[in-house]
Amino acid sequence: MLEIKNLHVKLEEEDKRILKGVDLSVEAGSVHAIMGPNGSGKSTLSYVLSGRDGYEVSEGSATLEGADLLGMEPEERAAAGLFLAFQYPVEIPGVGNMTFLRTAVNAQRKARGQDELSASDFLKQVRERAKELKIDAEMLKRSVNVGFSGGEKKRNEILQMAVLEPKMCILDETDSGLDVDAMKLVADGVNALRDAGRAFLVITHYQRLLDHIKPDVVHIMADGRIVKSGGPELALEVEHNGYGDILAEVE
């Protein structure tokens, strides 16, 4: 599904290297987790994959189902099936949450040559998904993320994911700032979407989330590289011993 090969990324504005040769292969139907200390480049990886400005790819490649991601505009990547649940969801005063969602759904459908969703089908779908995530109607009426609590913003990201039904879902610290109940809702939301045609890349600091979303593979990222990969037990190791041992071992 997602193939990243020897990806090197620096900042556009200054000569700062952030990703220093990332290799990662995520198969359809699987859940991969990336853990790693603050500043190791996890968010940068997710931004570069989704096409944010300000980064320069100096080497390497990234493809989604064989298509070159790095040559596409952000909206083309989304239409191709890539989704990023932002670590810091953006507040957009004046743009209603529903308008935003409907515009996004229809833009993606148009890009794929599909007809627009009827207003009633769209409403029905959003209401169902929102209910599962315990997002009330009032929240849907407000401006995008404006006045939302930290947890509400994260649930709103998952709602967007559920409505857009992407193939490759990247979740950047969707668990941070969530209490246990909210985390459970988010995990349920993700688990409900798991299927053979879809893959997940879950970036997290904590093992907690991985208790609810069982990963197939866990990667440890440090200083712009994936330094170790393993099964779910790797996450437990980090939880108990921190990154120190693993990093020392890699050195």
Place this chain on the structure above:
Amino acid sequence: MALPQAKQTATEARIDALQLPEGGCTQAAREAALARLRQMGLPGRRDEYWKYTRPDTLVQPDAPEAAILDTGEAPVFDAFDRLRIVFVDGVFDAEASDDLQMEGVEIDRIHDICTRDIHWAKDLYGTLEARGQTPVPRPLAALNTAFARDGVAIRVTGRPSRPINLIYTHSDTASDAILHHVVRVESGAEATILENGPAASRFNKCMEIDIADTGSLHHVRAQGRDHERRAATHMFTRLGRESAYKSFTLTVNGVLTRNEQVVELTGDDAVAHVAGACVGDGDFHHDDTVFITHDAVNCESRQVFKKVLRNGATGVFQGKILVKEGAQKTDGYQISQSLLLDDDSQFLAKPELEIYADDVACSHGSTSGAIDETALFYLRARGIPEKEATDLLTLAFLAEAVEEVEDRDIAADIVARLEAWLSRHS
């Protein structure tokens, strides 16, 4: 004090090109306005109040030519059931207008207020304009009072079921229209006045609005999409106790528009909101000049002006809140913002507060900025193409101003116009 020679010459040249109409009972008001005009002179480029907007083409004796725009689309407000009063190049067109009879309102042509002996209108004509000349002179308004060729007197006595729509059509490429309306809203009465249409090549319009205690007036105006015309408009509004005035103006295109709003809150617990949203491209120049005087207790005023500028367009905002001695518990709010879609466009703002009471809450802010890149990326990351995402953010920027339109259907029509304008300009 004698006027500078150049100003005097320019003023006399303009006056020479005009004829004082047979004013009947408004004759005295017209002559007084002419005397005021001669005393202050027409605006010149060195005048502080015209620092950001060149008055030359508004002042010169002949109107510059302006092409007549036929967009082929339905005019704004067309979808609403309203009483239409049509002016062609600034002259009332009875044929094109509806029957002026409507329950809750009395409408007469300015020409007829003398023959019909309509006292309130005779008394109001030129009065608020004259009051509005201090502390800042507004010579184009004095010129208007003196030389206006037409206009209507609207007296709102109840709650008319339909809005009153003043429609201005443009048929002569060199037309120079001067219209003067007077509006009186009686105690407890409430009405909506809509204005739209290209009016003339050069349009000088003045409206004096006197709102009695507990009266309410809603005003929604759409200017554009004709681009070549020039317009200088004045609205002078006086509010009594517990009365309300809400005015919103949409402007799309126009090489020169200067909209002045002069509002005086003279009765306690009154509310005045003036707002505007404009979008312009290239040699678009749009100036909102607002002066709100609080002269009573516990009044609220709100100014919300938003401008979207691109390809070198210019936006101007001069807004003042004056709180007089004794006008305690004043709640004054003013925001003026521009969204600059490129580096060539500019926004010139002069927000002012002048307060002589101690128990007041006044705030003002003015900002100028580009599209929020973070928000733009967020929208694009969800699959919304860049142009569409930019338009969404642009509409969101304008939303706070459009929200000042209380009628939901009219507000929706305005949003639709803005959407259409944005989608045409890429």
